[in-house]
Each structure stands twice: as C-alpha cells, then as structure tokens.
Amino acid sequence: MADATRTLQPGQRCEVWVASVSGASQLLYSTDRILLEAPNWTLDGTALVLNGDGKLWTLDVSGGEPVEVPLTGAPDLNNDHVLAPDGSRIYLSAxxxxxxQAALAGGPVDRITEDDGAFHFLHGVSPDGRELAYVGIEAGDFTQPGRLMTIASDGGAAARVDVGPGHCDGPEYSPDGQWIYLNTESFTSAPGHAQLARIRRHGSGFERLLTSDSVDWFPHLSPDGRFATYIRFPSGTEGHPADLPVAVVLVSTEDWTTSLQTWPLFGGQGTLNVNSWSPDSTRFAFVAYPLTDPSKD
Structure with missing residues (x-):
C-alpha cells in the first residue's frame, strides 16, 4: 500500500533483482534516475512490470531500459498493481x-471503484479473474486500520472480510482461489507488529501462518503454490516504511516457519509490495534501494 509518488534520495540507487528458488540472485537493472517499485512478472515470462514516477513501466528480463506503458487518463499510479489472469490487462491503484484497469499494452484506463468515502489499495485478483481483493482506508485517514475488502473486477458494491480489529494489508488470492493471504496486526497489541495469515475467501478459517519477533509483510505465493516470499522488517517497525535494513524471505508453503533462503537488503516500501513470481514458479523479482553515500546511511 502506498499513497504518494516516491523519488530517490541523493546518493541512492534503485536496483531490480531477480532471484531463484535455488538461492541464486542476479542484478537485472540499476539506476539513479528513477525510483521503480513493486515488480510483477508478465504471463509470457519475458518482462517485469513496475511503477515509477507515477507511471507504469515494463522491463525486459533479458536486459535493457524500462519502457513506459502508454496509459491515457490515469492519475499518478502507486505500487499496488496486479495483472489479470489472462495476462493482457492490468489492475492499478492510483x-x-x-x-x-487497463490493457497492459497501454491505452485508456477505466475506473473500477466508486466514490464510497474510502481509499482503495489493490493487492490481489482471483484466479478466475472475477474478483479483486484490496485494503480499504476509511476517508483516506491513515490513522485508521486498513480493512480487507473484495469487489467484482468489473466494479459494483464492495464487501468486507473480517480479519479482526488490527490493520491488515497485502491481501492476495491463493492459486486455487480458496484462500486470501495477507499480513495483519490482529494477533497482537504491539503497535505495527504485522504477522502473516490467511483466511478462506468467504471469511472462515482465519489462521496465523507463523509467529515471529520480526514484522512480516506481503506474503506472495508462487503460481504452483509450492513456495512463497515475504518481506521481513525489523522488530518494532510500524507500517512498511522505506529505507530500512529488511530481508526478502523464501519459504515452502508447507512450512512457513523455516526460511529456505533470505536476501538482506536496504529497502522496504516498494521492494515486494505485489506478487513478483515468474509464471513457471522458479524465480521472483524484488527491488533494493541502496544508499551509496555513507553519510546518508
């Protein structure tokens, strides 16, 4: 979830990485000109989709420079965007x-949500493409907890899924469409102590996936359902701020308590906000924001 167009600090770089379930990682792209965020992977496996400077970009995984997606009529975009299951359209938060929603190839955008007094932060689309999961913030008041909401992908009335009183974020459907995975503060009274959880799509079976001392956000399942990634913030973090020492964590969905691999980095907001798995479930992408000027670190 984000609510402003971000820029790099002086002495800061944006690095787009691709990592493998085997533990290998590769720096795909590095720049000091634009702050890119939240990679998705295209359905054909050839490119990443990121936001930056309020716009949408594609980045070929074989290299090269980002290419702007030519959207018309779109407000400044933030880092909550997901591709439709058919890979030809994309859902966007602004x-x-x-x-x-818009064609991934570009063109006009169509608004889905109504003026219902809330801010809507998209995170998931159901595998059948019929439903979106998002976080609703009443009246855009960020002192209020985010609520798990669903809405038909072509618009209409929204419905709340109850995951307790604590702030939640990152709701995303499982590949079989039966569950919504998310992070939530409903398991603790400690401010900001988000933990990973899931709930059945229609509101039953709410359960915690692991108990940790860290602040854990944005669980993302691989398309085959075998693996998941999430971002681990330091204990005591409130929200999901930028510019902290964090780690991207890989786990098996059969055991969320055991890390298979971790990738420590400087980042946070923008690093792993949305599902960034490749369609073959072997790789995923994330973004780091190192500060090259030691005086800024």
Whole structure:
C-alpha cells in the first residue's frame, strides 16, 4: 500500500533483482534516475512490470531500459498493481485512492471503484479473474486500520472480510482461489507488529501462518503454490516504511516457519509490495534501494 509518488534520495540507487528458488540472485537493472517499485512478472515470462514516477513501466528480463506503458487518463499510479489472469490487462491503484484497469499494452484506463468515502489499495485478483481483493482506508485517514475488502473486477458494491480489529494489508488470492493471504496486526497489541495469515475467501478459517519477533509483510505465493516470499522488517517497525535494513524471505508453503533462503537488503516500501513470481514458479523479482553515500546511511 502506498499513497504518494516516491523519488530517490541523493546518493541512492534503485536496483531490480531477480532471484531463484535455488538461492541464486542476479542484478537485472540499476539506476539513479528513477525510483521503480513493486515488480510483477508478465504471463509470457519475458518482462517485469513496475511503477515509477507515477507511471507504469515494463522491463525486459533479458536486459535493457524500462519502457513506459502508454496509459491515457490515469492519475499518478502507486505500487499496488496486479495483472489479470489472462495476462493482457492490468489492475492499478492510483494516488487518488481508486482502482483502475487497463490493457497492459497501454491505452485508456477505466475506473473500477466508486466514490464510497474510502481509499482503495489493490493487492490481489482471483484466479478466475472475477474478483479483486484490496485494503480499504476509511476517508483516506491513515490513522485508521486498513480493512480487507473484495469487489467484482468489473466494479459494483464492495464487501468486507473480517480479519479482526488490527490493520491488515497485502491481501492476495491463493492459486486455487480458496484462500486470501495477507499480513495483519490482529494477533497482537504491539503497535505495527504485522504477522502473516490467511483466511478462506468467504471469511472462515482465519489462521496465523507463523509467529515471529520480526514484522512480516506481503506474503506472495508462487503460481504452483509450492513456495512463497515475504518481506521481513525489523522488530518494532510500524507500517512498511522505506529505507530500512529488511530481508526478502523464501519459504515452502508447507512450512512457513523455516526460511529456505533470505536476501538482506536496504529497502522496504516498494521492494515486494505485489506478487513478483515468474509464471513457471522458479524465480521472483524484488527491488533494493541502496544508499551509496555513507553519510546518508
């Protein structure tokens, strides 16, 4: 979830990485000109989709420079975007608090959400493409907890899924469409202590996936359902801020308590906000924001 167009600090770089379930990692792209965020992977496996400077970009995984997606009529976009299951369209959150849809090739955007007094932060689309999961913030008041909401992908009335009183974020459907995975503060009274959880799509079976001392956000399942990634913030972190020592964590969905691999980095907001798995479930992408000027670190 994000609510503003971000820029790099002086002395800071944006690095787009691709990592493998085997533990290998590769720096795909590095720049000091634009702050890119939240990679998705295209269905054909050839490119990443990221936001930056309020716009949408594609980045070929074989290299090269980002290419802007030519959207028309779109407000400044934030880092909550997911591809439709057919890979031809994309759902987008914008800084005006609404969710839009557009062709991934570009063109006009269509607004999905209504003026219902809330800000809408998209995170998931069901495998059948019929439903979106998002976080609703009442009246855009960020002192209020985010609520898990669902809405038909072509718009209409929204429905709340109850995951307790604590702030939640990152709701994303399992590949079989039966569950919504998310992070939530409903398991503790400690401010900001988000933990990973899941709930059945229609509101039953709410359960915690692991108990940790760290602040854990944005669980993302691989398309085959075997693996998941999430981002681990330091204990005591409130929200999911930028510019912290964090780690991207890989686990098996059969045992969320055991890390298979970790990738420590400087980042946080923008690093892993949305599902960034390759369609063959062998790789995933994330973004780091190292500070090259030691005085800024």
């Amino acid at each position: 800084n005006d608090g609404h969710i839009y």
